[in-house]
Amino acid sequence: MQQPAPEIPDKLFFKIGEVCELVGVQAHVLRYWENEFSMLQPQKNRSGQRTYRRRDVEMALRIRKLLYEEGFTIAGAKRKLMTEGRTGAKLKIVPPGATLIDMIAEQEAANMAIDPVEVAPMLQTPLVSGLSRDTIKRLRQMAEELLTTLSRDVTK
Numbered sequence: 001m002q003q004p005a006p007e008i009p010d011k012l013f014f015k016i017g018e019v020c021e022l023v024g025v026q027a028h029v030l031r032y033w034e035n036e037f038s039m040l041q042p043q044k045n046r047s048g049q050r051t052y053r054r055r056d057v058e059m060a061l062r063i064r065k066l067l068y069e070e071g072f073t074i075a076g077a078k079r080k081l082m083t084e085g086r087t088g089a090k091l092k093i094v095p096p097g098a099t100l101i102d103m104i105a106e107q108e109a110a111n112m113a114i115d116p117v118e119v120a121p122m123l124q125t126p127l128v129s130g131l132s133r134d135t136i137k138r139l140r141q142m143a144e145e146l147l148t149t150l151s152r153d154v155t156k
Contacts, residue, residue, distance in 0.1 A: 006061070014052040016042075023060045033063055036074050039081060 006022050020027050034040050040059045042050040052060075066077040 008054060008057055012053065014054075014057055016050045016052070019052045019057055019060060022057055023064050025060075025064060030060060033060065037063055037078060037081065 006024075008022060009018075014022075016027050016030060020030055023030065034042065037059070040056060040063065042052040042056050045051050062081070063077060066072040066080055067074070072080060
């Protein structure tokens with residue numbers, strides 16, 4: 001029996017209980033799905049509690065639909081999600097001739113509209129899965145050095 005998709009509240013983060021209520025599953029099921037589906041990766045706040053973003057809630061709803069309504073197995077649902085391109089990773093298409101400075105300026109303009117307090121927990125979660133912690137740490141350090149260099153050049 002197909003259930004209507006629940007209305008997802010318009011907010012940035014959801015607690016595990018809220019997601020369970022929206023999706024219609026118990027917390028242990030949601031945690032199991034996190035282990036099985038790499039595209040469902042909630043963040044953890046400083047106290048270690050899971051915080052889900054809207055895309056995590058949407059992914060959990062899609063997983064529930066595949067498993068419970070469409071009758072997929074876990075393996076089948078994984079394959080289906082991969083073929084649909086619902087991995088959660090979004091690649092940005094860079095126009096030919098765009099420079100790093102242009103892209104940074106564009107990102108800086110976009111960041112002006114973001115509240116750093118709300119986004120801070122997201123910065124602790126890798127955007128690309130499969131990279132080692134050392135690689136992520138080196139990339140973060142290189143990005144920080146680049147931003148420091150660029151900010152010095154701009155202030156001169």
